[in-house]
Amino acid sequence: MTVKDKVIVITGASSGIGEATATLLAQNGAKVVLGARRAEKLQTIVARIQAAGGQAAYRVTDVRNPDDLMQLVALAKSEFGGIDVIFNNAGIMPTSPISALKTAEWNDMIDINLKGVLNGVAAVMPDFTSQKHGQIITTSSVAGIKSFPGAGVYGATKFAVRNLMEVIRTESAQEGTNIRTATLYPAAINTELLHTITDQEALAGMNQLYEAVGITPDAIARVVNFAIDQPEDVNLNEFTIYPTKQA
Secondary structure, three states: OOOOOOEEEEEOOOOHHHHHHHHHHHHOOOEEEEEEOOHHHHHHHHHHHHHOOOEEEEEEOOOOOHHHHHHHHHHHHHHHOOOOEEEEOOOOOOOOOHHHOOHHHHHHHHHHHHHHHHHHHHHHHHHHHHHOOEEEEEEOOHHHOOOOOOOHHHHHHHHHHHHHHHHHHHHHHHHOOOEEEEEEEEOOEOOHHHHHOOOHHHHHHHHHHHHHHOEOOHHHHHHHHHHHOOOOOOOOOEEEEOOOOOO
């Protein structure tokens, strides 16, 4: 199993997909380094992983701050001796119609969903290019491959991530740096993501959908584990994950 002993940085790691992924990877022998804004949540997750015999560390991290990502990667290197994978998972989804003009939320989505990913990429790229291996995994959304009313700006950030990841993959192939990428397009996954929606009509619709068809974050964790677990010369670069019940 190639997951074993890999050093994996995870953002948005204090709940949902990030927490489930950290737990599974640690169970399979990876050394996980968790970043998020909630220290108490991170402490609890790391303690649980360590109590089960896994290896984990954490640092309070705001992906909007490039230095925070640099420090998170530095922690991975000082604690575990290197960096093999970054999972850019931090994100928010305050969906609303464009006409509602929730411009502050637009800017927050751009800062976290797009700039936060770029900050993660910048933090690992020097190591990945010099060591000529590494993997960048990023959570996009089905809103990054389809256009949904009410998700115009959210979808724009997720479409941008899709393009970014494919360009990184192709440039790495051209440059001979062997950086693998994987972009995830989750649909209705039951996480805290809906908590960021302030538009009441949008929230009601999302709650109805997720209550009807939503599945647990473990589904995404298994996909991340699968992507990492491939041989270094194999790049599985896109995964769309729907609940079976979701139309």
